[in-house]
Amino acid sequence: xxxxxxxxxxxxxxxxxxxxxxxxxxxxxICIDFKVLESKLPAYLPKxxxxxSDVVEPQEQLSVKIHVESAGTPIYPExxxxxxxxxxxxxxxxxxxxxxxxxEVGPKPLYNxxxxxxxxxxxxxxxxxxxxDKETGGKKLMTCVIEAYPGTYYEDVxxxxxxxxxxxxxxxxxxxxxxxx
Amino acid sequence: MDLQKIxxxxxxxxxxxxxxxxxxxxIFFVLVIDLSQKNLEDLILPRAEYQEPDDQPxxxxxxxxxxxxxxxxxxxNVVYDPTVHGKNYAPIKQLLLDIRRQxxxxxxxxxxxxxxxxxxxxxxxxxxxxxxxxxxxxxxxxEIMKQCSQPDIAFWKVELAMSEQDKENPKKRTP
Numbered sequence: 001x002x003x004x005x006x007x008x009x010x011x012x013x014x015x016x017x018x019x020x021x022x023x024x025x026x027x028x029x030i031c032i033d034f035k036v037l038e039s040k041l042p043a044y045l046p047k048x049x050x051x052x053s054d055v056v057e058p059q060e061q062l063s064v065k066i067h068v069e070s071a072g073t074p075i076y077p078e079x080x081x082x083x084x085x086x087x088x089x090x091x092x093x094x095x096x097x098x099x100x101x102x103x104e105v106g107p108k109p110l111y112n113x114x115x116x117x118x119x120x121x122x123x124x125x126x127x128x129x130x131x132x133d134k135e136t137g138g139k140k141l142m143t144c145v146i147e148a149y150p151g152t153y154y155e156d157v158x159x160x161x162x163x164x165x166x167x168x169x170x171x172x173x174x175x176x177x178x179x180x181x
Numbered sequence: 182m183d184l185q186k187i188x189x190x191x192x193x194x195x196x197x198x199x200x201x202x203x204x205x206x207x208i209f210f211v212l213v214i215d216l217s218q219k220n221l222e223d224l225i226l227p228r229a230e231y232q233e234p235d236d237q238p239x240x241x242x243x244x245x246x247x248x249x250x251x252x253x254x255x256x257x258n259v260v261y262d263p264t265v266h267g268k269n270y271a272p273i274k275q276l277l278l279d280i281r282r283q284x285x286x287x288x289x290x291x292x293x294x295x296x297x298x299x300x301x302x303x304x305x306x307x308x309x310x311x312x313x314x315x316x317x318x319x320x321x322x323x324e325i326m327k328q329c330s331q332p333d334i335a336f337w338k339v340e341l342a343m344s345e346q347d348k349e350n351p352k353k354r355t356p
Contacts, residue, residue, distance in 0.1 A: 166231030
């Protein structure tokens with residue numbers, strides 16, 4: 001009977017390491033959510049701005065215009081007004097609802113990004129979109145110029161640039177001087 | 182004598198819980214305080230659908246953050262604030278000039294001579310990253326890009342930051 005009691009006592013496991021491991025896993029999974037991987041969109045700006053006086057030959061390029069259809073309404077967190085500073089020292093951010101844009105890829109008006117993507121792929125695959133490459137002497141895909149009209153947001157331009165990149169356009173420029181809304 | 186032995190035995194402390202706590206704290210701080218991310222403002226970036234992740238960012242790459250208000254933040258300092266500076270973009274130009282000067286002095290940035298037209302033009306061959314909130318008006322980013330392309334600054338490789346997931350609408354996948 002005494003030997004049996006001893007054996008029972010030995011069988012009792014120490015729960016401490018298991019609880020430690022559980023805590024470690026909880027902290028790990030809480031913290032891993034903070035790190036969201038970011039992506040980058042490469043864009044190359046004109047190299048020759050203000051640095052040469054040569055006459056520039058006109059180059060064939062694809063124009064992608066972004067116009068605002070509906071400006072949208074900024075929605076702030078409850079009890080917060082525009083310009084209120086958050087505890088981290090920066091203004092509270094808003095979420096824009098109902099913001100809509102329209103694209104013009106060449107002369108063609110389009111109303112959603114999926115259609116823009118399809119049109120860009122079609123143009124990129126068209127042999128007529130190939131232009132002479134002065135550096136190599138061969139041919140290359142024409143430059144794509146994104147012209148964002150007043151009232152457009154980074155979201156609109158970045159996602160359009162993303163679609164241009166995915167379609168195969170390597171040279172992407174941004175039409176400037178369109179200013180604020 | 183026996184009593185003394187008992188007293189001595191009781192004094193011995195179990196170090197295991199303390200070591201456990203130290204490990205927990207170490208892991209917590211390693212994960213939370215990532216020094217490489219000190220230049221990154223808490224922004225919600227647009228979601229990239231086609232881009233590759235920026236999982237091995239170059240250490241020397243300058244990072245410019247643009248808040249929703251259009252304020253430009255570099256290394257946690259607000260350099261340009263539209264409510265203060267309005268259309269005076271001189272602070273942005275000065276910031277880029279400082280980044281260039283500092284980068285060239287320390288060797289973090291490199292100049293490369295490139296033939297443009299008939300001239301050789303010195304250009305910064307390293308990229309600069311612009312991180313803006315998805316609902317930042319584009320003209321603020323356009324202004325930074327405009328300044329980057331000026332011949333006295335000459336950052337011609339600009340990278341726009343995007344996110345792997347839309348933190349604003351984590352479940353909604355827009356086309």
